[in-house]
Amino acid sequence: MPDFKSLPSPDKPEEALAAVVALRLMADRLEREAVKKAVSQNWTWAQIAEALGVTRQAAHKRHASFISKKKVRKKKDK
Amino acid sequence: MFKRMKLRFRDIRTIGKLIPGADEEAHMMGEEEPGAEHFLLSALKLPDGTAQKVFERVGASPEQFKVAIKKQYSDALNAIGIDTNIMEYDPEPITTSRVLHNAQPSGQAVMKALYALKSHDKDRPLLGAHVVDIVARMEHGVAARAFKAMGLDQNIILSVVKDELDSFQC
Numbered sequence: 339m340p341d342f343k344s345l346p347s348p349d350k351p352e353e354a355l356a357a358v359v360a361l362r363l364m365a366d367r368l369e370r371e372a373v374k375k376a377v378s379q380n381w382t383w384a385q386i387a388e389a390l391g392v393t394r395q396a397a398h399k400r401h402a403s404f405i406s407k408k409k410v411r412k413k414k415d416k
Numbered sequence: 417m418f419k420r421m422k423l424r425f426r427d428i429r430t431i432g433k434l435i436p437g438a439d440e441e442a443h444m445m446g447e448e449e450p451g452a453e454h455f456l457l458s459a460l461k462l463p464d465g466t467a468q469k470v471f472e473r474v475g476a477s478p479e480q481f482k483v484a485i486k487k488q489y490s491d492a493l494n495a496i497g498i499d500t501n502i503m504e505y506d507p508e509p510i511t512t513s514r515v516l517h518n519a520q521p522s523g524q525a526v527m528k529a530l531y532a533l534k535s536h537d538k539d540r541p542l543l544g545a546h547v548v549d550i551v552a553r554m555e556h557g558v559a560a561r562a563f564k565a566m567g568l569d570q571n572i573i574l575s576v577v578k579d580e581l582d583s584f585q586c
Binding site: 357359363364366370403 | 448489493496498514561
């Protein structure tokens with residue numbers, strides 16, 4: 339875990355906000371990769387949604403268009 | 417009248433290259449929606465060549481700008497004590513079946529500013545340098561931080577953009 343004592347001072351909002359943007363990007367990438375792996379391991383959208391703490395519709399809407407069915411099928415066949 | 421119509425068609429073609437180009441840049445960098453920085457990278461590939469000329473004149477390249485984008489993310493994470501290895505690898509490009517695309521707020525701001533610019537600058541075609549101008553005016557955000565990481569002064573960029581736009585011949 340990062341040392342949150344080293345968080346930028348509120349007197350420097352530019353630094354703090356830049357860190358928020360970078361964390362968001364990192365979280366998005368991690369979420370996308372994890373969902374892709376989960377789908378390739380036959381998780382249902384309901385299970386993925388439960389794990390992410392969102393509704394099934396929200397999980398599907400956010401990720402389904404980024405998951406190539408062909409790619410996932412190929413991985414499953416291996 | 418005819419000249420204006422020709423310019424309008426040309427602008428539509430330019431927008432038709434700029435938006436998909438920005439989408440592609442975002443996807444290549446593992447992001448779902450394009451931000452201002454991706455519109456700038458797309459503008460650098462526009463056939464009018466003006467954005468590229470501006471970059472050349474300030475001693476920058478699209479590759480350096482991409483590296484600077486990564487660097488500003490790494491610096492931001494370093495500042496809160498996070499190991500930045502995750503930002504250093506190239507993410508898997510995103511492929512999507514989405515038909516309707518959206519943009520990050522900074523990308524939407526670029527498009528709005530381009531629209532506003534074209535509503536009062538009707539005698540010149542929309543050029544890559546216009547996009548550089550709009551993005552270089554942004555004081556905050558990823559693109560502004562990337563310029564800073566490259567050591568580029570935004571005022572110098574803006575003066576080179578003005579030069580380039582003034583000397584552009586249709």
